[in-house]
Amino acid sequence: MKIMRFFILLPFMFFLESISAQQLFIEQALFTNGTEGYVCFRIPAIIKADNGNLLAFAEGRKQNCGDFGNVDIVYKISKDHGASWSQLKLVVDQQELQAGNPGPVVVESSDGTSRIFLFYNTGIASEHETREGNGLREVMFITSDDHGFSWSKPTNITAQVNRPNRPDLNPNYAYKEDWRSYAVTPGHALQLKKGKYKGRILVPANHSAGQPLDQFDEYRAHAFYSDDGGQSFQLSDDVNIESSNEAIAVELSDGRVMMNVRHQSGRERERLVAISEDGGESWVESYFDSVLVSPVCQASILAYESDCEIDFILFSNPESQSKRERMTVKVSLDDGKTWPVKRLVRNGESAYSDLVQQGDGFIGLLYEQGNNGSIHYAQFNVDWLFGATTSSYALLDCR
Numbered sequence: 168m169k170i171m172r173f174f175i176l177l178p179f180m181f182f183l184e185s186i187s188a189q190q191l192f193i194e195q196a197l198f199t200n201g202t203e204g205y206v207c208f209r210i211p212a213i214i215k216a217d218n219g220n221l222l223a224f225a226e227g228r229k230q231n232c233g234d235f236g237n238v239d240i241v242y243k244i245s246k247d248h249g250a251s252w253s254q255l256k257l258v259v260d261q262q263e264l265q266a267g268n269p270g271p272v273v274v275e276s277s278d279g280t281s282r283i284f285l286f287y288n289t290g291i292a293s294e295h296e297t298r299e300g301n302g303l304r305e306v307m308f309i310t311s312d313d314h315g316f317s318w319s320k321p322t323n324i325t326a327q328v329n330r331p332n333r334p335d336l337n338p339n340y341a342y343k344e345d346w347r348s349y350a351v352t353p354g355h356a357l358q359l360k361k362g363k364y365k366g367r368i369l370v371p372a373n374h375s376a377g378q379p380l381d382q383f384d385e386y387r388a389h390a391f392y393s394d395d396g397g398q399s400f401q402l403s404d405d406v407n408i409e410s411s412n413e414a415i416a417v418e419l420s421d422g423r424v425m426m427n428v429r430h431q432s433g434r435e436r437e438r439l440v441a442i443s444e445d446g447g448e449s450w451v452e453s454y455f456d457s458v459l460v461s462p463v464c465q466a467s468i469l470a471y472e473s474d475c476e477i478d479f480i481l482f483s484n485p486e487s488q489s490k491r492e493r494m495t496v497k498v499s500l501d502d503g504k505t506w507p508v509k510r511l512v513r514n515g516e517s518a519y520s521d522l523v524q525q526g527d528g529f530i531g532l533l534y535e536q537g538n539n540g541s542i543h544y545a546q547f548n549v550d551w552l553f554g555a556t557t558s559s560y561a562l563l564d565c566r
Contacts (some may be wrong), residue, residue, distance in 0.1 A: 169321050170544050179314070179485070181391060182505060183291045185313065188257070188549070189548070189550040190532050190550045190551040190554065191529075191547060191548050191550070191551055192360070192541055192545065192546070192547040192551045193268075193336075193545070193546050193547075194544065194545040194546070195543065195544055196405040196541050196542075196543050197243065197533065197541075197542055197543060197544040198223075198225045198227075198241075198243075198255075198505060198541060198542040199541045200232075200540070200541050201538070202325070203227075203241075203254075203255040204227070204229075204255075204483075205227040205228060205229060205239075205241070206228055206229060206231055206232070206393055207227075207228040207231060207517065207539065208218065208226065208227055208228065208241075208541060209225065209226050209228060209233035209518075209535060209538070209542070210225060210226040210233065210267060210268060210269065210353050210519055211223065211224065211225050211353075211354075211519055211520065211523045211533040211534060211535060211542050212225075212269045212270060212271055212352070212353055212355055212521045212533070213271075213355065213523045213531060213533040213544075214271045214283070214355050214523060215273070215300050215313040215520075215523055215524065215525060216273060216274065216281070216283060216315055217273060217275070217281040217314065217483070217528060218243060218314045218463055218562075219246075219526040220244055220246050220314050220315065221245040221248070221249055221313075221523065221525065221531065222242055222243075222244055222271065222283070222315045223244075223245070223533050223544065224241070224242045224244050224258075224269075224271055224285070225240075225241055225242070225542055226239070226240060226241075226266075226267045226269070226271040227239045227255075227257075228240050228242070229242040229520075232539045233266055233291070233540065234265075234267070234288065234294060234313045234373050234439065235292070235293040235294065235513060236263075236265065237262075237263050237264070237265075238258060238261075238264075238265045238266060238267050239257055239258075239260045239261070239266060240257075240258050240259035240266050240269050240270075240285075240287055241256060241257055241258065242255075242256050242258055242268065242314055242315070242324055243255060243256065244256070244316075245445070246515075246560050247440075248319050248525050248526060248529065248546075249525060249529075249531055249544060249546050250303060254401075257502060258285065258289060258318055258392070259285075259309070259321075259384065260310070261289050264289065264290065264291055264452050265288075265289060265290040265355075265360065266287055266289050266292075266349045267288055267290070267295055267551035268286075268288045268350050268352060268353045269285060269286075269287050269351075269353065270285070270286040270287065270351040270352035270353060270354065270355065270356045270370055270426070271284065271285045271286075271355055271356065272284050272286075272326060272355055272356035272357055272368065272370070273284060273358070274396065274397065275358065275366075276396065276551075278458070279365070280312075282310050282311065282312055282397075283311040283314070283315055284308050284309075284310055284314075284368065284397060285308060285309050285310070285311075285318070286307070286308045286351045286356060286370050287306075287307055287308070287309075288305065288306060288307070288349060288350060288351055288353060289304070289305045289307060289338055290302060290303070290305075291303050293456065294348050297348045298346050298347050298348050298375050298379045298385070298522050299347075299379065300332075300345075300346070301338070301346060302348075302452065302454070303331055303336055304327070304329070304347075304348060304349035304350070305323060305325040305332075306324050306325045306328050306329050306349065306351065306372075307321045307322065307323055307325075308321070308322050308324065308325070308397070308530050309321050309322070310397070312563075319380030324391075324400050325337075325339075326339045326340070326416075327341070327391070327399065327400045327522075328372070328391040328400050328402055329346055329349050329374065329375075329402075329403075330342035330344035330345070330346040331345070331346055331375070331428060331485040331492070332344070332345040332346075333347075333381075335498050338488045343511065344374055345374055345377050346373070346375065347375045347376065347377075348374060348386070349372065349373070349375075350372060350373050350412075350413060351370060351371075351372050352371055352372065352413070353409075353413060353415075353465060353519065353521075354369065354413065354415045354465065354467050354519075354520075354521040355415070355467075355469075355480035355521055355523070356368065356369065356370040356371070356416075357369050357396050357417070357418065358414055359418050359422070359424070359446055360448075361418060361421075361422035362419060362422035363446070364394075364422070364445070364446030364447075366394070367392050367394050367446050367447070367501055368392060368393040368397060369390055369391075369392045369416060369424065369446065369447045370390060370391050370392065371388065371389075371390045371414035371415050371416045371426055372388070372390060372391060372414065372503040373386055373387060373388045373389065373411065373412050373413055373414055373428075374386070374387060375387075375445070378535070382431075382432035382434070383410055383412070383431040383432050384409045384410050385433060386409070386410050386411060386412045387405040387406060387409070387428065387432045388405070388406040388410055388411035388412060388413075388428045388439075388441070389402065389403050389404065389405045389406065389414075389415045390402075390403040390414070390415040390416065390426065390447045390552070391403065392446065392447055392448070396518075402445050403443075403448050403450075404448065404449045404450060406426065406428060406441045406453055406464050407450065407453060408430075408431040408441075408480070409432075410430055410434070410440060411428045411429075411430065411431070411439055412429040412430065412431035413428070413429040413465045414426050414427065414428045414429070414466070415427055415465075415466065415467055415468050416447065417468045417469060417480055417503075418424065418470060419470075419502040419503070420478065420502055421502070423442055423443060423444055423502075424442070424443040424446060424447045425440060425441070425442055425443075425466045425467060425468070425480075425502070425503055426441040426442075426443070426447070426450070426554060427439075427440055427451070427459075427462065427482070428440070428441060428456070428460075428466055429461070429464060429466065431465070432463075433462075433463045433479075436460055436461060436462065436517055437455040437456055437457055437459055437460055437501070438456050438460075438461050438466060438484070439453065439454075439455055439456075439463060440453065440454055440455070440456050440503065441453040442461075446532075456503075458497075458505070458506045459482065459484070459497070459506065460486060460487070460488050461484050461485065461486075461487075461488070462485055462487055462488065462489060462490055462491050464484060464485055464491050464518055464519065465486070465518070465519045465520070466482065466483060466484035466520065467481075467482070467483045467520045467521045467522045467532075468480065468481065468482050468483075468522070469481045469523070469524065470481075471523040471524055471530065472524065473549075479498050479499060479500050479548055480498070480499040480502065480503055481496060481497070481498060481522050481530065482496070482497045482498075482499070482506065483495065483496045483497075483512075483522055483534065484520065485517045485518065485522045486509070486511075490516075491513055491516060491517060491537060491538065492514070492515060492516055492517055492519045492537075493511060493513070493517060494511075494512040494513040494517030494520060494532075494534050495509055495511050495512060496509065496510050496512060496522075496530075496532065496552065497509040498552065498553070508552065508553055508554075508565075510547075510551070510552055510554060512532060512534070512545055513534075515536070515537070516536055516538075517534060517535065517536060518534075518535040518536075518537055518538050518540075519534065519535045520534035520535065520539050521533050521534075525546070528548060529546050529547065529548050530546070530547055530552065531544060531545070532544070532545040532546075532547075539546075
């Protein structure tokens with residue numbers, strides 16, 4: 168089925184490219200620095216609720232664009248596939264301290280209902296001070312049973328999924344592992360949909376441990392997961408490569424989990440990939456993907472579910488080995504073994520991003536226009552994504 172869509176363009180929306188009647192790309196500024204009570208917005212994450220609404224999250228930074236300080240988690244809702252958005256909504260406020268790294272996920276229950284989980288971190292010191300042992304990063308979540316219009320009180324799961332050694336702050340935080348810095352995702356988390364681990368909530372994360380080393384080598388990516396709908400959580404093994412940092416994951420066609428990871432030291436200018444055969448509990452393989460070049464930066468990955476037997480994987484990041492620039496979306500038709508299709512979204516400064524599959528056949532990309540730029544929302548259809556790559560696109564002729 169051919170995907171067709173028409174827009175009434177509002178003043179703040181514009182076409183970047185329209186190659187043909189089928190190839191559509193539209194972009195708009197969604198979180199603009201210096202507006203709505205915040206100096207800066209960073210760290211995007213986006214999901215589609217079961218009712219079709221899009222929920223776009225970000226950190227709202229009150230003082231500057233720095234990571235630590237008075238930082239809230241804010242969001243906007245779209246009821247029309249991203250054409251228009253609600254006013255800014257405040258969802259987590261730690262007063263003068265930090266709340267960040269939003270990691271949302273829609274969790275479906277066996278009875279057909281759904282619940283949105285929003286995982287996040289709180290912090291009492293900068294990342295540098297925390298790595299030195301003078302801070303604490305706690306892990307929290309809130310939930311919504313009405314597609315994001317209202318939220319529960321926070322649940323603290325730090326003792327289940329983190330290993331801090333700060334008994335002076337909480338007697339339950341007396342772990343010899345001495346994890347210090349800690350970050351959920353950022354970007355969306357996921358619920359597994361296939362095989363033995365169907366229904367599992369899986370949240371990629373990373374931590375630092377012990378005395379800091381040069382080049383951030385004490386960082387390790389890991390995940391945590393729940394098999395009882397968020398009542399309890401377990402830790403996965405660490406990815407066994409030093410300096411593995413911010414992580415995001417995707418379920419492959421055979422039910423394996425692929426985690427895509429930032430390499431913090433910068434020695435490798437490629438994305439680190441880790442593969443799990445047990446639903447994210449352990450990692451049987453890890454390697455650097457030479458096609459997924461990257462500066463030291465976060466990225467996003469998502470499984471696109473089509474009407475065909477053949478689905479595909481989307482990947483977004485700044486495609487540069489030296490700078491946060493050239494926001495690019497790539498496509499794999501073979502579970503991440505190769506990436507034959509790519510499209511440039513923005514040539515200039517670009518940083519963090521998150522991908523979502525809209526309910527109207529379009530793909531959404533919520534991304535930063537640089538570390539100190541605003542957060543934009545780009546929408547494009549599959550025809551635009553594949554463009555002239557007809558040899559790959561022909562595989563999807565069951566549309």
